Amino acid sequence: xxxxxxxxxxxxxxxxxxxxxxxxxxxxxxxxxxxxxxxxxxxxxxxxxxxxxxxxxxxxxxxxxxxxxxxxxxxxxxxxxxxxxxxxxxxxxxxxxxxxxxxxxxxxxxxxxxxxxxxxxxxxxxxxxxxxxxxxxxxxxxxxxxxxxxxxxxxxxxxxxxxxxxxxxxxxxxxxxxxxxxxxxxxxxxxxxxxxxxxxxxxxxxxxxxxxxxxxxxxxxxxxxxxxxxxxxxxxxxxxxxxxxxxxxxxxxxxxxxxxxxxxxxxxxxxxxxxxxxxxxxxxxxxxxxxxxxxxxxxxxxxxxxxxxxxxxxxxxxxxxxxxxxxxxxxxxxxxxxxxxxxxxxxxxxxxxxxxxxxxxxxxxxxxxxxxxxxxxxxxxxxxxxxxxxxxxxxxxxxxxxxxxxxxxxxxxxxxxxxx
Numbered sequence: 001x002x003x004x005x006x007x008x009x010x011x012x013x014x015x016x017x018x019x020x021x022x023x024x025x026x027x028x029x030x031x032x033x034x035x036x037x038x039x040x041x042x043x044x045x046x047x048x049x050x051x052x053x054x055x056x057x058x059x060x061x062x063x064x065x066x067x068x069x070x071x072x073x074x075x076x077x078x079x080x081x082x083x084x085x086x087x088x089x090x091x092x093x094x095x096x097x098x099x100x101x102x103x104x105x106x107x108x109x110x111x112x113x114x115x116x117x118x119x120x121x122x123x124x125x126x127x128x129x130x131x132x133x134x135x136x137x138x139x140x141x142x143x144x145x146x147x148x149x150x151x152x153x154x155x156x157x158x159x160x161x162x163x164x165x166x167x168x169x170x171x172x173x174x175x176x177x178x179x180x181x182x183x184x185x186x187x188x189x190x191x192x193x194x195x196x197x198x199x200x201x202x203x204x205x206x207x208x209x210x211x212x213x214x215x216x217x218x219x220x221x222x223x224x225x226x227x228x229x230x231x232x233x234x235x236x237x238x239x240x241x242x243x244x245x246x247x248x249x250x251x252x253x254x255x256x257x258x259x260x261x262x263x264x265x266x267x268x269x270x271x272x273x274x275x276x277x278x279x280x281x282x283x284x285x286x287x288x289x290x291x292x293x294x295x296x297x298x299x300x301x302x303x304x305x306x307x308x309x310x311x312x313x314x315x316x317x318x319x320x321x322x323x324x325x326x327x328x329x330x331x332x333x334x335x336x337x338x339x340x341x342x343x344x345x346x347x348x349x350x351x352x353x354x355x356x357x358x359x360x361x362x363x364x365x366x367x368x369x370x371x372x373x374x375x376x377x378x379x380x381x382x383x384x385x386x387x388x389x390x391x392x393x394x395x396x397x398x399x400x401x402x403x404x405x406x407x408x409x410x411x412x413x414x415x416x417x418x419x420x
Contacts, residue, residue: 034306037321041300043309051085054316059089059266063255063294065282067273067314070133074322078299079270080140082318090266093150094258098251098271099131099138100154102179108152112145128387129339129380134330141270153258155251155269157181166243181253184245185288191280192241193228198274199240200227245285248275252285259291273298278312329416331389333357337368339378345369345400346382360410363401370398391416 035041039048058064066082068075087093100108104125111121118139122128127135145152157179164173170184187195200223223231231237251271258267275281276296286294298314305319334355340347345367351357362368368376371385372395389395392414399406 035302035319037302037319039319041305041309041317041319042315043313043317044311046309049316055085056089058295058297058316059086061266061293061295062259063267063269063286063291065269065271065276065294065296067271067276067296067298070272071137073137074320075299076137076141077323078318078320080144082297083141083144083268086266086268087148087150092262092265094153094262094265094267095141095145095150096153096155096251096255096258096267096269097138097141098155098269098275099133100125100152101130101156101158102154102254103158104130104154108154111142112149112152114146126380128383129378132383151258151262153254155254155271157247157250162243162247165246166239169239170242170246179250181246181250184242184249185285187241187245188280188284190278191284192232194278194280195241195244196228196231196237197223199234199237200231203227203231203234244281248281249285251275252282252289255282255286255294256289256291277314278310331386331391331412331416333362333382333386333395333410335362337379337382340367344377346376346379348399356410356412360397360408362397362399362408362410366399366401368397368399369405370396372396 035048038051040051040054041048064086066079068079083093083095107116107121107124110116116124121142122135142152144150161173161177161179161181204223204227251269255267255269258265269282271282276283277298279287279296283294283296286292295316296314298317300309300317300319302319302321305317309317332355334352334357335348336350336352337346337348346369348357348362348364348366348368351362351364368382370376371382372388374381374385376382376385386395389412391412393412395410395412397408397410399408
């Protein structure tokens with residue numbers, strides 16, 4: 001795990017973990033015939049609805065939220081087809097993306113107007129550093145917006161604010177330093193318990209023995225009832241909740257602003273499903289801001305849908321059969337990192353056990369200043385170099401350790417699947 005993902009580990013595991021009703025929270029699931037791929041299902045009733053009629057109804061909403069697992073290509077294919085269908089029903093559409101902080105808005109505007117190449121766009125948006133997931137997953141969405149001159153808006157905020165709230169709490173951040181975000185609506189008890197599941201998983205990872213396998217290589221069992229209760233009573237958990245609410249509120253306010261600026265437009269938000277499921281996150285904040293009829297749409301495999309859908313998980317769920325193709329494997333150094341002060345290198349926060357970095361002798365606290373002869377002033381610089389590595393290659397690293405400057409060679413496995 002590299003780059004800005006060290007923050008995601010602490011705050012955004014919920015975009016990867018299924019946001020199922022937590023222990024003690026009853027959720028009705030209706031029995032119904034197993035849906036077929038290509039069908040829309042209404043979880044509240046278990047009914048299926050014809051695509052044309054459904055799209056026409058949803059297109060009349062002011063805001064539509066499309067949830068995703070960030071690294072699932074099928075989810076992004078579904079988003080593209082849904083956006084295209086909705087755009088065919090409305091004269092004006094605005095697309096908002098969680099993947100971009102507000103500071104990126106000028107670059108988004110230039111991209112939509114055709115002023116930047118793909119390479120220029122990704123470089124100026126600092127994609128590897130600000131988001132980090134495969135650009136190929138999102139580029140079809142961005143190119144669709146550009147082709148049709150559909151405005152793209154940045155929904156996110158500088159992650160330093162979310163990180164600060166997670167550490168000190170919302171009330172500790174002065175009004176002038178909240179990036180214009182108003183006080184979030186409080187989390188429901190159901191949302192708190194769901195976040196407690198994520199927090200308990202984070203705590204388990206934090207306190208895992210140093211020799212334990214990396215969390216991203218082993219399927220971890222769900223937290224126990226005792227672990228969840230311990231999370232709920234942990235004083236630091238309230239700050240964790242407030243950080244998530246900050247994120248939800250920021251995206252809701254950006255969507256509301258787009259709706260206010262273009263009242264005739266359909267505003268579509270593309271974001272992690274943990275922010276929209278059960279209407280706990282962004283939809284709750286939108287309601288507090290005066291938009292109570294935002295639609296929440298989610299994708300689901302046929303296997304998942306046939307097991308039954310929680311009645312309140314979304315307004316509608318699109319059923320698909322996963323495309324049977326191997327996932328792209330990428331080089332992983334096996335470190336958690338952050339940009340050092342004054343952009344003078346990349347500081348290693350943690351070295352994952354049995355990783356490429358561990359085998360090479362990289363240590364916590366090292367500052368990586370060069371990789372393959374390229375200066376690594378920021379995490380994005382290092383991520384970009386690692387992303388270019390092929391299986392079986394050696395990556396020369398120059399690190400500063402205390403008063404020493406050391407040259408280290410990291411050897412990637414001959415098969416990235418073995419190094420995941």
